Amino acid sequence: MLTCQKELFNLSEEVTYLNCAYMGPLLRSVEAVGHEEVKRRLRPFNYGRKDFFEPVQKIKATFSEFVNTGDAERIAIIPSVSYGISNAAKNIDFSQKKEILLVGEQFPSNYYPWETAVKNQGAVIKPITPTSSGKTRAADWNQSILDHINENTAVLSMAHVHWADGTLYDLLAIREKLDTVGAKLVIDGTQSVGALPFDVQAIRPDALIVAAYKWLLGPYGIGLAYYGPAFDNGQPIEENWINRKNSQQFENLVNYQPAYEPKAARYSVGEQSNFIYIAMLQASLEQLSAWGPQRIQNYCKGLVVDYLKEFESLGFQTGLGTEMAYHLCGIQLPDGLEMSKLSEMLQQENIYVSVRGNSIRLAPNVYNDQHDMDHLLSVFKRIAQ
Numbered sequence: 333m334l335t336c337q338k339e340l341f342n343l344s345e346e347v348t349y350l351n352c353a354y355m356g357p358l359l360r361s362v363e364a365v366g367h368e369e370v371k372r373r374l375r376p377f378n379y380g381r382k383d384f385f386e387p388v389q390k391i392k393a394t395f396s397e398f399v400n401t402g403d404a405e406r407i408a409i410i411p412s413v414s415y416g417i418s419n420a421a422k423n424i425d426f427s428q429k430k431e432i433l434l435v436g437e438q439f440p441s442n443y444y445p446w447e448t449a450v451k452n453q454g455a456v457i458k459p460i461t462p463t464s465s466g467k468t469r470a471a472d473w474n475q476s477i478l479d480h481i482n483e484n485t486a487v488l489s490m491a492h493v494h495w496a497d498g499t500l501y502d503l504l505a506i507r508e509k510l511d512t513v514g515a516k517l518v519i520d521g522t523q524s525v526g527a528l529p530f531d532v533q534a535i536r537p538d539a540l541i542v543a544a545y546k547w548l549l550g551p552y553g554i555g556l557a558y559y560g561p562a563f564d565n566g567q568p569i570e571e572n573w574i575n576r577k578n579s580q581q582f583e584n585l586v587n588y589q590p591a592y593e594p595k596a597a598r599y600s601v602g603e604q605s606n607f608i609y610i611a612m613l614q615a616s617l618e619q620l621s622a623w624g625p626q627r628i629q630n631y632c633k634g635l636v637v638d639y640l641k642e643f644e645s646l647g648f649q650t651g652l653g654t655e656m657a658y659h660l661c662g663i664q665l666p667d668g669l670e671m672s673k674l675s676e677m678l679q680q681e682n683i684y685v686s687v688r689g690n691s692i693r694l695a696p697n698v699y700n701d702q703h704d705m706d707h708l709l710s711v712f713k714r715i716a717q
């Protein structure tokens with residue numbers, strides 16, 4: 333079992349940081365790598381040809397193992413989720429099947445790229461919103477997603493857990509149903525990969541897109557993506573030299589090359605070799621791999637579960653008793669309590685969580701401990717009095 337890892341981070345003792353879903357803190361080890369890489373960058377002659385390629389190959393291999401793709405050539409380096417989703421949206425054929433199923437109120441970077449497919453390819457977006465509230469909400473929502481899949485479905489794009497309230501989706505059942513109609517599955521793993529196990533070979537998404545700055549504890553401005561065989565002959569949203577075949581041969585670069593490097597390579601962003609970010613993300617991925625996402629999830633569960641019970645006894649609503657992930661928990665205020673007042677109290681106490689409408693989003697990680705949860709509970713007790 334994992335114990336609290338706070339000493340590996342540089343979080344202030346004055347702050348109760350329970351908002352990894354907003355931005356993950358950097359590990360001290362990642363900070364050190366970043367500093368080293370900035371120093372190296374002072375001198376351009378420090379960089380040889382291999383520096384453009386080898387760290388990228390290495391991080392692809394590490395991430396490929398982390399999400400169990402079985403093939404590192406299926407990983408691409410992306411700068412953002414919108415970029416990764418846009419590559420997928422551009423390469424789905426909507427000439428026969430027109431429907432894009434989107435889980436309701438997804439993060440906008442998993443919405444706008446699909447709007448472009450509507451404009452450019454005549455596709456139609458069908459949002460799938462929750463059909464009930466309370467303890468049946470997650471199960472009913474999952475069922476509704478299954479019910480929406482039909483012969484006209486070209487693609488379903490969604491997350492593993494909802495970014496705002498932590499609803500956990502049954503991706504295995506969803507994939508199975510999509511198989512019956514030959515539709516694609518695109519997953520935004522930004523709010524889950526790193527803290528909840530994701531197995532590409534089991535879930536078989538056609539694309540998995542992950543920003544690094546939350547649960548991968550990496551820098552802001554980089555992410556990792558998996559693209560399956562459905563995208564092997566696609567058209568990337570930009571054309572960078574390094575994604576073309578034999579780009580290692582610097583002396584041959586102006587013998588322009590029509591072919592791409594194999595599989596997902598064409599979808600990597602220009603300047604993917606991004607020395608500083610790649611090195612930092614490599615270091616955080618190695619630490620996450622050593623901990624293991626299942627152990628991180630277990631840690632979060634062990635940390636929050638008793639507190640969620642206490643919150644419920646104070647009149648708050650939580651996802652307890654439903655299928656849920658414990659690194660991202662939506663907590664709804666009791667009727668009659670004012671969110672603005674709670675927000676103010678949390679701010680005064682230096683407690684960081686996200687506020688969304690009538691709910692707060694609790695997003696702990698391995699650097700949080702009981703002291704942090706006691707601190708939050710004390711505020712809830714005061715406001716519920």
Ligand SMILES: Cc1ncc(COP(=O)(O)O)c(C=O)c1O
Nearest residue numbers: 412413414439441495522523543
């Ligand atoms: C589910 C989800 N996807 C993506 C992002 C970030 O998107 P992008 O990398 O396009 O800025 C966020 C940020 O909060 C998110 O919660």
